[in-house]
Amino acid sequence: MKERRLTFGGVGMLFLPTVFIYIFSTSPSYEFFKPDESQLLLSLKKRTEKVKVCDEAEQEAFQAAQANVLKHMRTQHVQCGSRERVPLTVKIAMDGKEYVSKSIEPAGLRSDSVVFVFEKFTFKSGPHDILITMKDAKEGPEIKTYEFREHIDFQPRRVVLVTYTPESDALHIHK
Amino acid sequence: MQAEGEHVKEMPPEVAKAVKAKKAVKYIPWQLRIGNYMLVFVQEKLNWIFTPQLNPLYFLGAITFLLFWVVLASGIYLFLFYDMGPTRAYESVQHITENQKYYGGIIRSLHRYASDGLMIVILVHMTQVFFSDRFRKYRWVAWVTGAGIIPVIWFEGVTGYFLPWDEVAQVTSIAMSQVVSTLPISAEPMERLFATNESVTALLFFIMNYLHLAVPCLLLILAWIHCMRISMPLITPPAPITWTILISLLVLSLLKPAVSAAPADLSRLVGSVSIDWFYLGVFVLFDKLDLAGGHALFWAGVGYTGFILLPWIIRDPRKHDESITHVPQVDVKVDLNKCKGCVLCQQACPFEAMLLVNRKDGRGYDTQAEVIPAHCSQCGFCVNACEFGAVSMGGWSKGTFHDFVTKAFEPVPDGNGSNRPTSMAFICERSFNLEGFLTDDCMRIASSPDVAVMVIPCIGSVSPSLIEHCYEVGAKGVMVIGCRGLDCHYREERRRLHIAKEDGSHKFLVESIEDNRLRIMLVSPLQIEKIRQDIDEFNNEVKAGVVA
Numbered sequence: 001m002k003e004r005r006l007t008f009g010g011v012g013m014l015f016l017p018t019v020f021i022y023i024f025s026t027s028p029s030y031e032f033f034k035p036d037e038s039q040l041l042l043s044l045k046k047r048t049e050k051v052k053v054c055d056e057a058e059q060e061a062f063q064a065a066q067a068n069v070l071k072h073m074r075t076q077h078v079q080c081g082s083r084e085r086v087p088l089t090v091k092i093a094m095d096g097k098e099y100v101s102k103s104i105e106p107a108g109l110r111s112d113s114v115v116f117v118f119e120k121f122t123f124k125s126g127p128h129d130i131l132i133t134m135k136d137a138k139e140g141p142e143i144k145t146y147e148f149r150e151h152i153d154f155q156p157r158r159v160v161l162v163t164y165t166p167e168s169d170a171l172h173i174h175k
Numbered sequence: 176m177q178a179e180g181e182h183v184k185e186m187p188p189e190v191a192k193a194v195k196a197k198k199a200v201k202y203i204p205w206q207l208r209i210g211n212y213m214l215v216f217v218q219e220k221l222n223w224i225f226t227p228q229l230n231p232l233y234f235l236g237a238i239t240f241l242l243f244w245v246v247l248a249s250g251i252y253l254f255l256f257y258d259m260g261p262t263r264a265y266e267s268v269q270h271i272t273e274n275q276k277y278y279g280g281i282i283r284s285l286h287r288y289a290s291d292g293l294m295i296v297i298l299v300h301m302t303q304v305f306f307s308d309r310f311r312k313y314r315w316v317a318w319v320t321g322a323g324i325i326p327v328i329w330f331e332g333v334t335g336y337f338l339p340w341d342e343v344a345q346v347t348s349i350a351m352s353q354v355v356s357t358l359p360i361s362a363e364p365m366e367r368l369f370a371t372n373e374s375v376t377a378l379l380f381f382i383m384n385y386l387h388l389a390v391p392c393l394l395l396i397l398a399w400i401h402c403m404r405i406s407m408p409l410i411t412p413p414a415p416i417t418w419t420i421l422i423s424l425l426v427l428s429l430l431k432p433a434v435s436a437a438p439a440d441l442s443r444l445v446g447s448v449s450i451d452w453f454y455l456g457v458f459v460l461f462d463k464l465d466l467a468g469g470h471a472l473f474w475a476g477v478g479y480t481g482f483i484l485l486p487w488i489i490r491d492p493r494k495h496d497e498s499i500t501h502v503p504q505v506d507v508k509v510d511l512n513k514c515k516g517c518v519l520c521q522q523a524c525p526f527e528a529m530l531l532v533n534r535k536d537g538r539g540y541d542t543q544a545e546v547i548p549a550h551c552s553q554c555g556f557c558v559n560a561c562e563f564g565a566v567s568m569g570g571w572s573k574g575t576f577h578d579f580v581t582k583a584f585e586p587v588p589d590g591n592g593s594n595r596p597t598s599m600a601f602i603c604e605r606s607f608n609l610e611g612f613l614t615d616d617c618m619r620i621a622s623s624p625d626v627a628v629m630v631i632p633c634i635g636s637v638s639p640s641l642i643e644h645c646y647e648v649g650a651k652g653v654m655v656i657g658c659r660g661l662d663c664h665y666r667e668e669r670r671r672l673h674i675a676k677e678d679g680s681h682k683f684l685v686e687s688i689e690d691n692r693l694r695i696m697l698v699s700p701l702q703i704e705k706i707r708q709d710i711d712e713f714n715n716e717v718k719a720g721v722v723a
Contacts, residue, residue: 006415010225014416018423021291022431026449030459032346033444043370045363107362118356118364122444157444161370174371 038125038154040094044164044171045114048088048106048136049143054080083112086136090117093131125156132162132171146171202605203308204489210306215662219699222659227697229413233661235300237412240398241420242293247391249286252279254388259380261340261372265438268339272434284428287451290332292424294453297325309664311486313404313526313552320401322483327394332454334387338380342448343455345369345439350458357472372441404527404550405666500604500630501579501617503569504553509544510572513565516542523560525635525666526550554665555636576629577644583618583627584648596627598714599645600654603634605664607700612707622707623714626654633657633665642693652692652717654710659697692717 033039054062058080066074085106092100100119107113117134132148148162148171161174203211221230231238256279258267271279301321304310310318336347352365368374402408411417436448450459461471481488507528509520521529521544528550531542544566557566564572586595600620602609613621613628620626627650631637634657645653657663694713698706 006225006229006419010229011419013221013224014231014419015423015426017292017295018288018427020295021288021453022427024452025288025291025433026431026451029447029449030462031447032462033446035446037444039444041370043367045367113362116363116367118366118370120366157446159442159444161442163370 033122033157036125036156037122038156039120039122039159040092040130040154041159041161042090042092042100042117042119042132042163043161044117046088046117046134046164046166047114048085050082051084051086052081054078083110085112085115088115088117089133089135090119091131091133092119092121094121094123094128096129123154125154125158127151127153130162134164134171148172202492204492206489207306207308210302211308214303214306215700218662219701222699227659227661229415230661231412231416232299232303234409234412234416235296235303237409238416238420239293239296239300240410241412241417242289242296243391243394243398245289245421245424246286246293249282249289250388250391252282253286254384257338257384259384260377261375261380261439263377264338264340264380265435268341268435272432276432280432281425281428284431284433285424286335287433288424288427290328290335291451291453292420293328294332297321297328301325305485307662307664311489311491313528313550315486316404317401318486319483320397322479324394324397324401326479327390327397329454329457331387331390331394332451334383334390336451336454337383338387339435340375340380340439342436342439342445343450345441346445346448346450347455347458350461354461354472369441372439375439375441406525406527409661500632502555502558502571502576502631504555504632505569506548507546507551507553507557507566507568509546510565510567511536511538511543513563514540514543514561515563515565516540516544517562519560519562520544520557520566523556523635525554525556526552528552529557552665554633555631556633556665559636559638559641573638573640576641579629580627580641580645580650581648583629584645584650594625595649597625597650598627598652598654598717599650600626600628600656600710601634601637601641602628602630603657603663604630604632606634606656606658606662606698607703607706612703620707620710623711625718626710626714633663635663635665646692652694652713654694654696654713656696656698656706656710659699 059078062078062080087103087105089103090100091098099121104115104117105111106115128151130148130150130152133145134147135145136143146164150173152160152173154160162171163174164171218230218232221232225231227233253271256267256271256275258264268283271283273280304318304321333347333351337344337351349366349369352369355361356364356366368379402410412420450456452459464471516531516534518531521531523529528547530545530547532545534540534543536543553568555568555571558568558571559573559576560566561573564574566572567575580599583599584596596619609630611621613619613630614624617630618627620628634655637655642653642655694709696706696709698709
């Protein structure tokens with residue numbers, strides 16, 4: 001059996017992976033977005049209407065039942081029948097062209113939680129007309145439609161976030 | 176149990192059949208053969224450069240451990256100075272990098288570059304294990320845990336790149352959140368976490384930081400399972416390799432200190448940024464191919480599952496009873512009438528397949544040996560290790576080996592008198608391609624007909640008493656021909672030969688054997704002609720009485 005030895009060639013070979021690391025730990029750079037690109041984000045959560053709205057008789061029955069419940073255990077919201085909520089319809093259009101149109105289901109196994117919306121799209125920077133409409137997918141005169149219409153001059157590499165807050169009950173640009 | 180010597184009378188038919196057909200039984204599955212040949216070629220070249228004792232390809236698992244310790248130690252130092260929070264995180268990392276330039280900065284660089292090295296070494300290790308066919312059967316646990324370690328290390332790297340909260344962290348976390356959002360684990364898209372600068376809270380940094388600290392614990396558990404079926408796993412590379420790697424990392428850290436990119440700002444898109452391709456290259460792939468959706472993840476999952484299941488997808492080309500060795504490779508059995516419950520077989524086993532359990536048959540020994548068939552590689556180490564002939568494989572025990580040698584040295588009358596062999600050669604079936612190497616009856620070497628031969632699963636099973644028995648029955652010299660370096664399929668061959676000489680253990684090839692009559696040849700499978708020449712040369716020396 002030969003003696004073990006580490007020659008200069010061997011040391012050089014052991015340095016090879018280091019050269020590999022030297023190069024590929026930072027190079028080549030990657031351009032995730034071009035300098036003339038901007039992005040529009042729509043990120044929000046909203047509680048939609050219930051599928052079934054309680055009628056007067058049900059409301060009275062519910063209130064009567066609440067009287068028998070300990071005070072600190074009573075609920076603020078009237079409950080009757082299914083807790084399921086309707087989906088939320090979201091449409092995003094830019095310069096008159098519709099890019100997103102979808103109906104988003106509420107979260108939860110019974111579809112009784114809030115609707116989470118996260119949409120983004122990237123486009124060339126510059127002035128654009130943005131129209132975002134959002135409504136509970138249940139038809140009827142009482143359903144409120146939210147509309148966001150703005151002419152925005154998108155600066156290069158700028159991300160504009162449109163969101164919704166229950167306090168303002170409207171879509172607006174996040175400052 | 177069959178009587179000793181019974182198997183010696185007739186050659187296993189498949190051996191003769193294979194050799195007569197001039198076609199050695201293949202033990203490497205066809206899917207791996209080209210890769211296996213390339214691997215052997217590279218190993219051979221590196222053996223020439225480094226010598227087999229220092230060939231880094233034989234220590235990839237141990238180098239992985241070394242790099243892991245570097246990452247862990249440097250990570251503990253960085254943790255001491257790291258501050259959680261969107262602005263404080265960036266500032267604290269900048270503080271380490273710039274204000275502690277010649278210690279903290281270097282440690283940060285070591286942390287990053289050792290992590291990169293870890294990924295490279297693990298991938299090479301896995302490729303080597305795959306093409307050397309060391310991932311199937313009794314090795315499946317090591318394969319599955321090794322395959323599990325890769326994504327865990329990758330995830331560890333990704334959480335590490337989040338912590339400085341620079342532009343690299345920004346693209347990494349957004350890309351990662353896109354991927355996670357496609358999984359049905361949370362109703363709220365994780366991408367919302369990175370919608371604004373305000374939504375990235377100190378709590379998120381707390382979670383990521385402790386995730387980054389917890390994953391190494393998981394890695395250690397996986398590494399433990401990875402090695403648990405291997406007796407005496409190699410987890411420390413030789414000192415020259417260790418020092419060269421550490422110095423090379425240090426030089427790299429001095430030449431190119433790791434730095435942060437510009438601070439993250441979620442209100443702006445990240446343009447061109449330097450990324451670590453070893454960990455973040457996959458996100459570039461996602462970006463290029465627009466693969467962040469669920470389909471990509473699904474197919475990646477299918478591919479990864481297939482990768483894990485490779486030990487069961489790639490089948491053994493040999494049937495259970497098909498072997499080129501004289502010793503049938505079948506299940507090992509323990510004869511309790513002979514077993515004394517000593518530790519010899521357990522010590523010999525390279526895969527923890529021999530257990531010593533409490534005595535069940537009422538004999539006066541505390542323990543008895545028990546085989547775990549699923550762990551057993553059928554290497555035959557335990558068979559010859561047992562001094563009492565209690566362990567057998569296909570009916571072959573220590574005594575059968577001796578009988579085989581006795582039979583080989585019985586004079587066989589021919590037209591010119593006796594053609595009794597002069598030397599005995601024990602050849603590992605995997606050390607090189609035996610096609611056309613043996614005579615038709617598989618009892619002699621074709622190019623040196625006065626060398627008797629015994630083909631065995633691994634030369635690690637050749638015991639001193641077997642060699643001494645060769646001398647007793649008239650062999651003037653003994654050759655033990657096996658794999659070079661750590662090429663041994665069962666890992667232990669070289670170590671067993673080596674340890675034997677260093678610690679004087681009576682079990683293995685001891686100093687008491689007259690060295691000049693014993694020739695250990697650790698050969699390259701690419702130099703069959705040289706093997707022939709070496710055998711011939713040694714045999715001529717034996718005949719000429721040069722060795723005695």
